[in-house]
Amino acid sequence: MTRRAVVVGLGHYLPERVVPNSEFEATLETSDEWIKSRSGIERRHxxxxxxTTSDLATRAAEKALANAGLEANDLDAIVLATSTADLTFPSAATMVQHALGMTRGFAFDVQAVCAGFIYALSTANALILSGQAKRIMVIGAETFSKIMDWTDRGTCVLFGDGAGAVILEAQEGEGTAADRGILSVDLNSDGQHKDILFVDxxxxxxxxxxxxxxxxxxxxHAVEKLAQTATTAMEQAGIDSADVDWIVPHQANIRIIQGTAKKLGLSMDNVVVTVQDHGNTSAASIPLALSVGVERGQIKRGDVVVTEAIGGGLAWGAVVLRW
Incomplete structure (x- = not known):
């Protein structure tokens, strides 16, 4: 028997304020059509x-617990991916831990920008496989609106705020690609590219x-590296593109999403897309898309899901899991 980290609950939260592309027309030389044609984004929250980021994360975490039918103290740990934590320290994860009323276990943040949720999933998976934890909440949460230069139309129209959470639980599998849970992880980074995406x-x-x-x-860099990491993760899992039911990519730009799917030989019919409604929510975008994909009835139990992301660092990676 092989221990696997299986998704048993998920949820997401978006702030109430919805900002359509048209709202930027009053202050920037831009338009709804310009933004949509270059990014696929129509609105964001x-x-x-x-x-704060921990507020958003807590709301998503509460929904994930309700979805799983669990209480906060049923968790052994919280791993929170964010680049926009409330404070320099303590971690946003410990703030969520307290807000949920969780009085046991441990909590910490992971920072890999837009690839943060992939890195957090990998970390939680390792903790479960090692036997250090049985049940872990993995959260991606961001308030990128706090670090936008509102005079820079090339960046400020692209990002949004939000949070998504999944709960992973240790379950036994047969050690084959037919198991439910995380089947493989591939992580990468290359610090020489720092200057193409950073906060000054x-x-x-x-x-x-x-x-x-x-x-x-x-x-x-994005299309090439995302296709490469997804392919590596699939090879490690013992599957190929024909076995994939859904790609759930980092929701940065529709053209990146389309280009990656094409390189992987998969139709856009097999891709969960939420970028039009949320913009780029960095570490929150994958768990948001997973939660929305399940709500829509796209992702179902037993489906093979490939999820990949790239962010500042550069840092990138992919996870293959069976739902």
């Missing part, structure tokens, strides 16, 4: 004043800073 502030500069991006360079 922004957190309210005083609404931080603790050592005593400033928050703004997100800066060289869009064409990010696009050039």
């Amino acid at each position: 922004f957190a309210a004043e005083g609404e 502030g931080g603790v050592s500069t005593q400033s928050t800073g703004f997100l800066r991006m060289q869009g064409k360079e990010v696009f050039r």
